[in-house]
Amino acid sequence: MRKKKLSHLKEAGIRAFFFTCGVVAVLVLVGIFLTLVLTAVPAFREIKLSEFLLSKAWDPTSPEKAEYGILSMVMSTIMVTGGALLLAVPIGIAVAAYLSDVAHWRVREILKPIVEILAGIPSVVIGFLGIVLIGPALSKIFHTGNGLNAVNGSVLLAIMALPTIISISEDSLNAVPKAYNEASLALGASRWQTLLRVKLPAGLSGIIAAAMLGMGRAIGETMTVLMATGNARAFPHGFLDSVRTMTAGIAIELGEVPYYTTHYYALFAIGLVLFVITFAVNLVADIVLHKYQEREQ
């Protein structure tokens, strides 16, 4: 009898422990959001919201007039993220398709771990590669004086987003029911036609979710862009301009800003904007993935 009671207690205890962990995770997320909001709101006592969102000049420590406009940083983030996706999504889908459809199982055994390792490379190391390898190469290709620009940032972020996109796209392609494959081949389609017209459309929601998660990774990346994009404040007029993303902007200034000044609150406001963007991207990816899973059932 006692043994049963003890095992009941143990079960209940373990259940409570897991529940607590789940609750803690939610609390942490809510806590971060609240901290950001509460620390960002005081900034708008001194800064007009329209100036914050629409002005191109960010210079809080200027001896002339302190400016708090994030438009240039938002544009820079959009440019490097967009460029990264432009490079990473086609390559990612292609590699995923290759791994799931075309590759011999031995090739797959080698390639998959390599893709996983790519995901583990520290962002500092990739930033370093951007400075010493990709920067000079870009400056030779485009005949600019230096390679510290949005193209460099895009290439590096593409390298970082690629493993995420490949993994999730490959999973979603593998999850397409074999029946679709076999039916298509039975109807006389070639393997290429099957891949292009049956498998990819069937796995499309998963691929979109993969792209959005890759995008989330690229938006939040700090160290790489801090090292390799030049950090100029000006509104970028092209991909060959030096850009400063929101993440780099925060990283540069948060270390030395005096606590509880407008500048300090404004940096948290940028953080809040980033949080909202990343949250929205992840939410959409989640909804799309969920819909896809539902449909398959």
Add this chain to the structure above:
Amino acid sequence: MKRTKIFTALVLALLGLAGIAAAQRAKMIQVKGSDTMVNLVQILAEEYMGKTPGAAIAVLGGGSGTGITGLINQTCDIANSSREWKQKEIDQAWEKGVSPRFFVAAVDGLSIVVNEKNPLEQLTVAQVGALYRGDVKNWKAVGGMEKAVSLYGRQSNSGTYVFMQEFVLGNKNYSADMKEMNGNAQIIEGLIQDEGAVGYVGVGYLHDQDGKIRKGLKVLKISKEPNGTGFLPTDKAAVDSGAYPLSRPLYMATSGKPKSDVAQFLGWIVGPEGQAIVEREGFFIVGEGKYKAANDKNFK
């Protein structure tokens, strides 16, 4: 039973490590701040630790602004800065119960550097200011080649950035096209590859291990007046006499009178051994003038 034993052992080991870490933190002197000074102070700390058993000093960078904030928030013992503290910062420090004392550890000749392929040899302070404000966008306008100016600078947490803004730009905004690099070393690496580039670095960063100017760089002579004589920042006599317009003291600040171990370290730095190392690293010694007098006063 076995699992519990392993678990307990792990917990004890973690507590032990934490204890060691806490004990070390208790006696380690934390130095934070200027990137211009970080290499110099790291070498000073290493040599001092080699000579002084039991001394433990950790030197970090982060820019003068980071060091100053660190001292105000009492997260470090010494703040390195390549600029003077602003009145706002001094006021904030007093508000928080920190009364900063400044020691001049070395003197720097802020160097304006270009790519070696740039034919220019000399600029006035005003011309450098025009370049960095973005008033002048092509080298032709200051007597150089037909090429767009590619500006390299530091970020707003840098003492050098603030010093340049005050003394060269006349307290006006920097050009929005200036690339803001993470440190002196990154500026130098960028300059070597970019033919139209100009950058500002501390004089200690100009030389390679053999004591020669880094390959790919050219250091410009700076003059005060349009037709005046220009001087190099590596010219000791010019820096000492003030003929070189951009020389500046490099400060190490403490909160109030420095405690005995900190005071010993600082005293060694401004003493003959430390100053010999300062000179070896390419900076300039404090000398016998007003900086030494101020230092002596602050030790008391």
